[in-house]
Amino acid sequence: xxxxxxxxxxxxxxxxxxxxxxxxxxxxxxxxxxxxxxxxxxxxxxxxxxxxxxxxxxxxxxxxxxxxxxxxxxxxxxxxxxx
Amino acid sequence: xxxxxxxxxxxxxxxxxxxxxxxxxxxxxxxxxxxxxxxxxxxxxxxxxxxxxxxxxxxxxxxxxxxxxxxxxxxxxxxxxxxxxxxxxxxxxxxxxxxxxxxxxxxxxxxxxxxxxxxxxxxxxxxxxxxxxxxxxxxxxxxxxxxxxxxxxxxxxxxxxxxxxxxxxxxxxxxxxxxx
Numbered sequence: 001x002x003x004x005x006x007x008x009x010x011x012x013x014x015x016x017x018x019x020x021x022x023x024x025x026x027x028x029x030x031x032x033x034x035x036x037x038x039x040x041x042x043x044x045x046x047x048x049x050x051x052x053x054x055x056x057x058x059x060x061x062x063x064x065x066x067x068x069x070x071x072x073x074x075x076x077x078x079x080x081x082x083x
Numbered sequence: 084x085x086x087x088x089x090x091x092x093x094x095x096x097x098x099x100x101x102x103x104x105x106x107x108x109x110x111x112x113x114x115x116x117x118x119x120x121x122x123x124x125x126x127x128x129x130x131x132x133x134x135x136x137x138x139x140x141x142x143x144x145x146x147x148x149x150x151x152x153x154x155x156x157x158x159x160x161x162x163x164x165x166x167x168x169x170x171x172x173x174x175x176x177x178x179x180x181x182x183x184x185x186x187x188x189x190x191x192x193x194x195x196x197x198x199x200x201x202x203x204x205x206x207x208x209x210x211x212x213x214x215x216x217x218x219x220x221x222x223x224x225x226x227x228x229x230x231x232x233x234x235x236x237x238x239x240x241x242x243x244x245x246x247x248x249x250x251x252x253x254x255x256x257x258x259x260x261x262x263x
Contacts, residue, residue, distance in 0.1 A: 029147055036151060043158055046187050047165055054086065054169050054190070064168075068161050075154040082147025
């Protein structure tokens, strides 16, 4: 058998009849990031409501919310840098 | 106070929460979970190096998933702290208000007059509870089967003394003066 004879090799696959939708990994990450951001926003609103509504006007309410916003803001920036 | 209005002449004597040691124990799982990405990353690098494989996640993707994990850990820890802070016994000169924050959408507020207090029991059991001075405080009230109790509160004996002192004062002001 001649190695240069192309007919000795199996023929390539035919073109598919239809193409499956291709998923871009980067766009999936973007969607996941968006969903996480929405969940975090809802969580932050709920937790802030509880601190102000049920915190009995404690001085700790504002620092607690500020610390939450700073730390989770840093983590959200970290997530966004990976998208 | 938004949840309960103080009556005329009513004053808040003390607010009681669980001991910070108990809070620290509740937060400990989150501290451990905080280090999981670093441990996993170290293990993956050890295995890929020993296997001679250069397979590794791109740095931006690993940063993404690490960030998601840490955000979840942070939100869990902050929820635990919020629950700790919002669960409180407010002792006034007329009554005790028991506020239990079981979750963000599960909150229980009950109060009972000091004149109905029959018995106050403290229970400090265990080495750590004795060392850090925390324990269980339960209050039995007249005319109700339910006991009001809080576990892991700081200085239970001191709180019991405060309650008993206020009970005595409340009974002095009680026109029936039924005694304790």
